[in-house]
Amino acid sequence: AQSVTQLGSHVSVSEGALVLLRCNYSSSVPPYLFWYVQYPNQGLQLLLKYTTGATLVKGINGFEAEFKKSETSFHLTKPSAHMSDAAEYFCAVSGGNTPLVFGKGTRLSVIA
């Protein structure tokens, strides 16, 4: 079984500041990890995913995440926030052949 915990339901950063959205997971099998973004009134968009291989994964819009097995974490980062990054972000885990399990989401606000 898998589960996901996203720390912080709401994160606020200044434009140009570092974005750090935290995600911890648990999985009884090697995990597949995903970050999604959702803008108002839209469906989920995949930012990046980790399946196997390199633990530092780069995604769209300048986001990246690092899989740390020892910490069971998959935190999402972006060096410099942009106003257009304001959205809701979801971390998700799968066991490969199991349904995705989502975290509760983190709303990112970017302050000018």
Place this chain on the structure above:
Amino acid sequence: GAVVSQHPSWVICKSGTSVKIECRSLDFQATTMFWYRQFPKQSLMLMATSNEGSKATYEQGVEKDKFLINHASLTLSTLTVTSAHPEDSSFYICSARDGRNSPLHFGNGTRLTVT
């Protein structure tokens, strides 16, 4: 907290038959529901956006006549896979929210196997 319930959690059907999957919001009114398809070891693919009382908006490449979506009430949306084929075998996941700025809640998914 808010809960989205999907039913059934898994279903096996024969090729050529139709299958209906329900997505219910248990303690809130869902003005918008999303239907996704998840292929094994892969990400989600948004199939359609369902708004209560109006026709669903389908993503490019999704066959409207094959994947029928009905959002007849504020607590129920259904996805019917018509004339199912083995290639339709997949996980189907719904999500729902009760307002523009409210959190998104996910169902537990339905595993469809077409034999």
